[in-house]
Amino acid sequence: MLGRNYIKEKLMSKKPILGTWCIIPSPITADIISSCGLDFLIIDAEHGPISFETAQMMAIAAESRGVSPVMRVGGIIESDILKAADIGVHCIQIPNVETKSDVEHIVKFAKYPPIGHRGFSPFTRAGGYSIENSKTLTTHSNENMLIAINIEGEKSVEQIDEILTVDSLDIVFIGIYDLSKSLGIPGDVDNPIVLKHLDTLTQKINRAGKIAGTLATSLEKLKLFLDMGIRYIVYLVDCDMLRQSYTNVKEKFDKLCVNA
16 A cells, blocks of 8 residues: 555554454445544454455545554455455454464565565555556555454464564454353453453563554453553444444333333
8 A cells, every 4th residue: 555554653653543343344334433533444354244345445435534444354365365455455454363374474465575475566546546656566565554463262372472473463463252262261251261361462462562452342341451551452343333322222212111
């Protein structure tokens, strides 16, 4: 990408950043959420039914509001990583990363030579749709775009020290739901065992000069995670926020009707 990377600028100044998962395939929803002033949106193409065409429109909506679009692709898939980069997201996030070798493959797919071997075309949103950017695109993109990974299982936890040695890795997101599953307590993300793993991993990530991230499932968790040293915080998911809001209204309405 040729433009500013808003979250990179904030992270380089040591600021924590707040975003949310976007599973709903809608540029309008992305625009509405972006108008709230979040730092980033994660366009989720792993669990969400989002095409690359829709993802590009969502990225445009977010960026128009000064919000960084991040895209989570389905896995370590070269063609998907290339397309995500070409639609101009500010960060590519890859799920289910387990080893240093996994991260090295991601870097090769996401970065241009001499760092990687990403396919080159200036005729994309990331390239400004113009041959005039050919000579500057590769260098600028290599410097500007962030790489984030999800560690979500026992193997990745065991390999974390090796994973953190990869230079071009920027953000390590700890997937607490998948982590809880691997620990035999699926969904119990408030369990002290999960929180202990989260704290230990965060300290290692920070010492390695990387950015630690995770999912906050309540407002109370925001302070806990900030105090823990986590700076890439994702708050819930668009569909859950929408459902909760209307559920709260309906519950309130039902109580009013009973007491009427």
